[in-house]
Amino acid sequence: MPAFKKILAHFGPEILQEDGQLNRERLGQIIFSDKKQRKVLNSLTHPAIHRHMVWQVIKLFCQGHKYTILDIPLLFETSNLHKYLHSTVVVSCEEETQLERLIARNHYEEDEARNRIQVQMPLSKKIELADHIIENSGDLQFTKEQVLVLHQRLCTSYKRFIFMVVLGILVLLYAVFFIRNMLTI
Ligand SMILES: CC(C)(COP(=O)(O)OP(=O)(O)OC[C@H]1O[C@@H](n2cnc3c(N)ncnc32)[C@H](O)[C@@H]1O)[C@@H](O)C(=O)NCCC(=O)NCCS
Numbered sequence: 056m057p058a059f060k061k062i063l064a065h066f067g068p069e070i071l072q073e074d075g076q077l078n079r080e081r082l083g084q085i086i087f088s089d090k091k092q093r094k095v096l097n098s099l100t101h102p103a104i105h106r107h108m109v110w111q112v113i114k115l116f117c118q119g120h121k122y123t124i125l126d127i128p129l130l131f132e133t134s135n136l137h138k139y140l141h142s143t144v145v146v147s148c149e150e151e152t153q154l155e156r157l158i159a160r161n162h163y164e165e166d167e168a169r170n171r172i173q174v175q176m177p178l179s180k181k182i183e184l185a186d187h188i189i190e191n192s193g194d195l196q197f198t199k200e201q202v203l204v205l206h207q208r209l210c211t212s213y214k215r216f217i218f219m220v221v222l223g224i225l226v227l228l229y230a231v232f233f234i235r236n237m238l239t240i
């Protein structure tokens with residue numbers, strides 16, 4: 056069953072707008088005020104999100120892109136996924152700035168914004184776990200400069216080269232195995 060249908064079956068039609076689309080605000084109110092319901096939503100959405108991500112990565116890799124950026128809000132909280140990634144990047148800023156920007160972007164009351172931040176791992180902890188940090192407390196130009204430096208690093212990373220070699224060997228082994236099977240039939 057698609058994730059959307061599972062969400063509807065669990066939370067009921069009150070999470071829909073009149074036009075049948077998901078009422079994100081309503082669902083947000085439910086899950087951010089109830090840890091159990093948040094866990095349920097995560098268990099319904101994450102398998103589908105992870106599958107989609109894997110396909111996107113494969114597709115972009117086959118198209119020749121040097122790397123793929125996965126924007127995952129709950130990367131460190133919810134799974135061991137980060138262990139399988141080439142590297143992790145945290146975009147961080149001062150706590151007060153984070154709060155102000157969230158209020159301005161989503162038009163939340165202060166309490167609601169604080170709650171949304173508190174249900175996630177603190178930025179300070181994410182910084183400890185990340186391989187790269189982009190400091191975004193300043194203006195966008197300062198952030199852009201750091202992104203460009205990181206982009207250069209990722210493009211020249213030796214880990215990518217090793218990954219390509221390992222992938223090449225695996226494809227070769229698979230081809231040899233496949234041809235051998237064909238010849239023995
Ligand atoms: C609950 C939903 C409908 C609320 O949508 P809305 O547009 O109001 O908020 P938005 O998506 O912009 O998220 C607002 C903030 O909440 C955080 N957040 C989103 N989902 C979650 C979650 N499951 N647990 C903790 N924090 C979350 C985001 O990082 C962001 O900081 C939406 O966030 C959602 O469908 N979440 C479940 C999917 C999910 O788990 N996504 C993130 C992990 S990959």
Ligand SMILES: Nc1ncnc2c1ncn2[C@@H]1O[C@H](COP(=O)(O)OP(=O)(O)OP(=O)(O)O)[C@@H](O)[C@H]1O
Pocket residue numbers: 128156157159160191192193194195198
């Ligand atoms: N350097 C900056 N200067 C000014 N405003 C910024 C800066 N960086 C981000 N913002 C603003 O802060 C808000 C949050 O940024 P953004 O949506 O990119 O964060 P996010 O990490 O993707 O958030 P979430 O995880 O909640 O989806 C946006 O309104 C964005 O325009």
